[in-house]
Amino acid sequence: MSPTHSRRRAPRRVVVAALTTAAALATAGALAAANPAQADPSAKQSPTKDLQLLAINDFHGNLEPPAGSSGRVTELQPDGTTANIDAGGVEYLASSLRTARKGHDRSLTVAAGDLVGASPLLSGLFHDEPTVEAMNKLGLDVTGVGNHEFDEGKDELLRLQNGGCHPADGCYAKGRKFKGADYPILSANVLNEKTGKPLLKPYTVQNVKGAKVGFIGVTLKGTPDVVTAEGVKGLKFLDEAETINKYTKELQKQGVHAIVALVHEGGFPASSAYNHDCDAGGSTGLSGPIVDIAKKVSPEVDALVTGHTHNAYVCTIPDPAGHPRLVTSAASFGRLYTELNMQYDPRTDDIVRATVKGSNRVVDRTQAKAADMTKLLNEWQTLAAPVADKPVGYITKDITRNGAVESPLGDLIADAQLAHAKSLDSSAVLALMNPGGIRTDLVYAASGNEGDGVVTYGEGFAVQPFANTVNLKDLTGAQLVTVLKQQVSGSNAAAPKYLQISGGLTYTLDLTKAGADRVVTDSIRLDGKPIDPAATYRVAMNSFLAGGGDGFTELANGTNQLVGSDDLAALVDYLTANSSAAAPYTPTAADRITVVR
Structure with a gap:
């Protein structure tokens, strides 16, 4: 059993950010119908509470603004044409997220894996310690594990969670000791073959001002096919949907009914534009593995935050009961984040599915940089400069x-x-x-x-x-x-x-x-x-x-x-x-x- 994880955020120094274009702020998708199990005739009179989720995925250690096409997103214009926007960089991502949290008393920031691994030199040279430190400062509350978290093997992943200097390279500067991630890294479907237990926590419960939300984190079952054999040695990877359903039942037994799955598997939208209406025409504009997974995941799960394919989408996919449910992904490299807004009903301790709305937002580079991130980057850049x-x-x-x-x-x-x-x-x-x-x-x-x-x-x-x-x-x-x-x-x-x-x-x-x-x-x-x-x-x-x-x-x-x-x-x-x-x-x-x- 995983205990409730409640972390007190440090007071936020809000960075005033320039808003991106109107299209970037347009809602990309919203659920039109509720799960009947949650549809109460008196719902309009119920004292529901606003709840915000901000989500990223596939950051891959891109602390500095990504270069070339890796640092751009495609935006659909009102006249049907597209435009490319420079985006990404952790200094801007921090500013974006802090601005987005303004006015939201109940806000959680989550991720769907591959925050580290396959990283540029500034993070990769130091075994991704800089990225973990940046995520701590960013206020990340929880992440699921992705396939690239296994690039250096399970012991290194455990070190990123628990802290300690690298076993071969040691500490990188005098007085600097790596403390590990402040946030839980969830690996519900990744078992230690010797013990038969999840390598890391399978789920966590975040209590934000009385709203209890359970998060279950899984990576794709096919991780051994896309990671070196040494990286997954001693590990077993289980079916994504079956694992989510198992822990959904466990959370419900604990009285946790608001549940979100963080799934490191993804899909392929019909358009490369981040603000394309995925549900246009009344049918799902998404294909790929996540569609089949979503259709098998318990109706008690309120939303799926996904990744892996590096695509941007906010799509509606029916749950096994046939009711609409949002499935989201925010591309990669910190160029976008997904904003999910919903109502939490304290009478049922559940999210009112009909209220869940989501859209992808651009992390544009016209806004002010987050000063604390600039300071962090400068420290690591100084260490990396002789090589880089x-x-x-x-x-x-x-x-x-x-x-x-x-x-x-x-x-x-x-x-x-x-x-x-x-x-x-x-x-x-x-x-x-x-x-x-x-x-x-x-x-x-x-x-x-x-x-x-x-x-x-x-x-x-x-x-x-x-x-x-x-x-x-x-x-x-x-x-x-x-x-x-x-x-x-x-x-x-x-x-x-x-x-x-x-x-x-x-x-x-x-x-x-x-x-x-x-x-x-x-x-x-x-x-x-x-x-x-x-x-x-x-x-x-x-x-x-x-x-x-x-x-x-x-x-x-x-x-x-x-x-x-x-x-x-x-x-x-x-x-x-x-x-x-x-x-x-x-x-x-x-x-x-x-x-x-």
């Missing part, structure tokens, strides 16, 4: 990770890994890179004092923060064909994951076909020659892919493995060797894969 500011290469323009199938940055990373592989074994012929391992763009404009076109180590770290190694394996031609087909079949059938490929490998992707047939076997060439199914090819890939990650199970069957240096070192070495101030690197045309639509 070192120039490692030069580029002619932005090198983006954007691309429906192939991207210029994906090409660069694959080429860099092949070059590193060849330095270890001259028989290496190609490299494969998973798109999810590319976290942001390389931006031409200076982010500090280094000058335009200069790539610093910190910028490279933001692109590849996982500390994967570059591994070499032998694959037959038949296995290589299977790997390419796994991009669009098996676990990747619904949401394809297109591998980024090194120069010399080409093929055609026919999107008019279905499943594995979309990869045209006869088109696959290496240096202009057809792939021989019986031949052996020496292939470079990161350690995550080498273990069969992201659904590429055939890569795990490769043989004769050789482990090289880390992938960031490979990228840095390649940029240093292939660019200079006089001859900067020019991005590729990203035309190695021919796409038929």
Whole structure:
């Protein structure tokens, strides 16, 4: 049993913030009907209390404003066009949340996982201690766990919760001891295999001025498929909906009826605009795993705050009883937050479902920065500067990770890994890179004092923060064909994951076909020659892919493995060797894969 968690907030120093555009403040979705179990004829006369939830997800240690496309959101305009808005940065996020809380006596701030992991250098270099400290100052009340919280294994996750200096790196400055998270990190469906118990608390109850709200936190059941084997060693991941329903019953037995699920699994909205009306036309404009989960989660759960897919949505999905319920996500990297407003009925100790309204709000950069966050960032930036500011290469323009199938940055990373592989074994012929391992763009404009076109180590770290190694394996031609087909079949059938490929490998992707047939076997060439199914090819890939990650199970069957240096070192070495101030690197045309639509 988890005790009621009631924390006294420090008095808030409200930062006056400029409001974003009218569209940013427009309500993106609202429930139109109540759960009949809560519909009381006298509800209008009941002394209900206002309750506000502010939610974020997939922050990924983005303390500084994210660069390039990672630092923008798409906003739908009244005339139907779209505009891009620069957004994000913890100094602005703190200001936004503090402004949003004004006038709300009962406000809770929650998150749906992946607050840490895959973080830029300012946080990642210090094992995400800076992000935890920022979340403490931000006033975060509770978060669910995400898959990236397991990037460094369960012991490191426990340290982030409980505090203590890093076992290898120690404390980072004299007099600075890491105290851990002030907020509970919930992991209801993550069990310690030895004990059979949740690794961390499965739920918590927040009592805010008499309103008792229970929060249950789960991550996607498929976490072992998207995290290294070492990261989830000794852990078991259970079904999301079944786990939420189990602890919903436990909360109800304790008299807690207002319940919100924090689910690190998500969906794919019909529009990329954060303020798109997800329920337009009377049908759910959302697809993906969260839809099936939401339809199975107990009607006693009042809302689902979700994440993982880095998309923005506020959608209505019917609960198992057929009653509408909000499911929300605030994109990623602190560019948005979701505001949920509702009424809490003290007679039933429950949220009145019909009153729940939600919208996503932009964390715009026109408002004042939160001074305490600026101070925190300055402290960590001083510690990181000797490493972060070192120039490692030069580029002619932005090198983006954007691309429906192939991207210029994906090409660069694959080429860099092949070059590193060849330095270890001259028989290496190609490299494969998973798109999810590319976290942001390389931006031409200076982010500090280094000058335009200069790539610093910190910028490279933001692109590849996982500390994967570059591994070499032998694959037959038949296995290589299977790997390419796994991009669009098996676990990747619904949401394809297109591998980024090194120069010399080409093929055609026919999107008019279905499943594995979309990869045209006869088109696959290496240096202009057809792939021989019986031949052996020496292939470079990161350690995550080498273990069969992201659904590429055939890569795990490769043989004769050789482990090289880390992938960031490979990228840095390649940029240093292939660019200079006089001859900067020019991005590729990203035309190695021919796409038929």
